Amino acid sequence: MASSSCYNSPCAACKFLRRKCLPGCIFAPYFPPEEPQKFANVHKIFGASNVTKLLNELLPHQREDAVNTLAYEAEARVRDPVYGCVGAITFLQRQVERLQKELDAANADLIRYASCNDVSVPLVGPQREYELGGFHQTHNFPFPYPPPWNDQSPSGGHGRGEDN
Amino acid sequence: MASSSCYNSPCAACKFLRRKCLPGCIFAPYFPPEEPQKFANVHKIFGASNVTKLLNELLPHQREDAVNTLAYEAEARVRDPVYGCVGAITFLQRQVERLQKELDAANADLIRYASCNDVSVPLVGPQREYELGGFHQTHNFPFPYPPPWNDQSPSGGHGRGEDN
Numbered sequence: 001m002a003s004s005s006c007y008n009s010p011c012a013a014c015k016f017l018r019r020k021c022l023p024g025c026i027f028a029p030y031f032p033p034e035e036p037q038k039f040a041n042v043h044k045i046f047g048a049s050n051v052t053k054l055l056n057e058l059l060p061h062q063r064e065d066a067v068n069t070l071a072y073e074a075e076a077r078v079r080d081p082v083y084g085c086v087g088a089i090t091f092l093q094r095q096v097e098r099l100q101k102e103l104d105a106a107n108a109d110l111i112r113y114a115s116c117n118d119v120s121v122p123l124v125g126p127q128r129e130y131e132l133g134g135f136h137q138t139h140n141f142p143f144p145y146p147p148p149w150n151d152q153s154p155s156g157g158h159g160r161g162e163d164n
Numbered sequence: 165m166a167s168s169s170c171y172n173s174p175c176a177a178c179k180f181l182r183r184k185c186l187p188g189c190i191f192a193p194y195f196p197p198e199e200p201q202k203f204a205n206v207h208k209i210f211g212a213s214n215v216t217k218l219l220n221e222l223l224p225h226q227r228e229d230a231v232n233t234l235a236y237e238a239e240a241r242v243r244d245p246v247y248g249c250v251g252a253i254t255f256l257q258r259q260v261e262r263l264q265k266e267l268d269a270a271n272a273d274l275i276r277y278a279s280c281n282d283v284s285v286p287l288v289g290p291q292r293e294y295e296l297g298g299f300h301q302t303h304n305f306p307f308p309y310p311p312p313w314n315d316q317s318p319s320g321g322h323g324r325g326e327d328n
Contacts, residue, residue, distance in 0.1 A: 045218075047211045054209075054245060062246045069250035073237060081218060082226045085249060086233035092256035099263035106270035113277050 012039040017048060026055050030067035041074035042067075176203040181212060190219050194231035205238035206231075 013027035014020065016039050021028060027048075031039040042051055051070060055063050076085035083090075177191035178184065180203050185192060191212075195203040206215055215234060219227050240249035247254075 045210065045214060047214055050209060050211055054241075058245060066246045069247050072250050073248060077218075081222060082230045083233050084237060085253060086236050089249060089252055089256065092253065092260060095260045096256060096263065099260060099267055103263055103267045103270060106267060106274060110270060110273055110277075113274070113281075117277075117281070 009033050012036045013043075013048065016040060016043060026052060026063075030064055038071050041078050042070050045074040045077045046070060173197050176200045177207075177212065180204060180207060190216060190227075194228055202235045205242050206234050209238040209241045210234060 009015075010019075010021035010033065011025060011028035012031040012033050012035055014025060015033060016036065027039070031042075046054075051067075054070075055066065058066055073085050076088065080087055173179075174183075174185035174197065175189055175192035176195040176197050176199055178189060179197060180200065191203070195206075210218075215231075218234075219230065222230055237249050240252065244251055
């Protein structure tokens with residue numbers, strides 16, 4: 001939850017930037033003094049000026065989410081300067097592809113079982129139908145925009161679980 | 165693939181910044197003049213100075229991936245100023261959770277079938293074993309760092325497929 005420490009002590013942003021934290025400071029609700037690293041990361045990766053511009057272009061109720069996602073991206077980039085949080089996206093995409101393949105195979109087995117035994121499988125879970133022709137099929141992953149790099153592992157560190 | 169257009173015309177970065185593109189320009193291999201929007205996005209979100217610092221801290225062979233992931237994050241933030249590419253991470257996390265649940269349910273059905281019919285299910289796919297007690301179990305998702313926001317939908321636009 002956003003909180004303003006502006007009237008007690010300077011917010012983490014103003015303290016970092018060594019300036020007076022005035023009432024109405026755009027950073028104060030989102031960068032409390034007790035979380036100095038949050039602003040340090042955002043400043044290092046995005047810069048105070050760019051974040052100020054971005055926040056000023058948003059509605060007040062959107063700003064907390066924007067700051068938190070910027071802080072998330074910044075922390076990921078500090079930890080992994082080459083791939084940042086895009087490494088997590090690649091890892092998750094591979095998880096989705098693998099799970100989808102396994103689910104397709106399991107569904108195929110269930111169809112085969114049901115046809116061999118001339119039965120329909122009872123519902124398991126609120127969204128599942130195992131009667132022949134009525135399988136719950138997950139849609140292909142509608143990723144909003146494809147990753148811009150080639151088909152290479154972006155980071156070995158994110159590849160855990162790929163070899164099982 | 166990185167390409168240098170430095171000696172023909174200024175790279176997209178130098179053209180954007182209205183400066184001479186000198187030999188050895190750190191941007192030139194990654195921001196060819198025919199892709200002006202790539203640098204415009206990166207400049208808007210991260211700033212030229214921050215990107216220069218980041219590239220200078222990397223080994224030359226890491227820079228192309230770094231630029232491409234920065235460009236990806238920048239484009240996502242331009243499209244979605246509140247959530248950026250973190251919206252995609254949240255969407256993918258939910259996909260993984262949903263697929264894992266469905267796979268667990270399908271595996272449970274297969275175990276039940278196998279035990280009722282006193283048979284073992286033949287292998288389907290290179291990694292699958294359907295003999296009782298030998299099911300392929302996917303591991304829990306080892307996400308490198310949890311998202312910093314509360315359990316709220318970050319973006320309705322990324323929630324496609326959640327209601328099926």
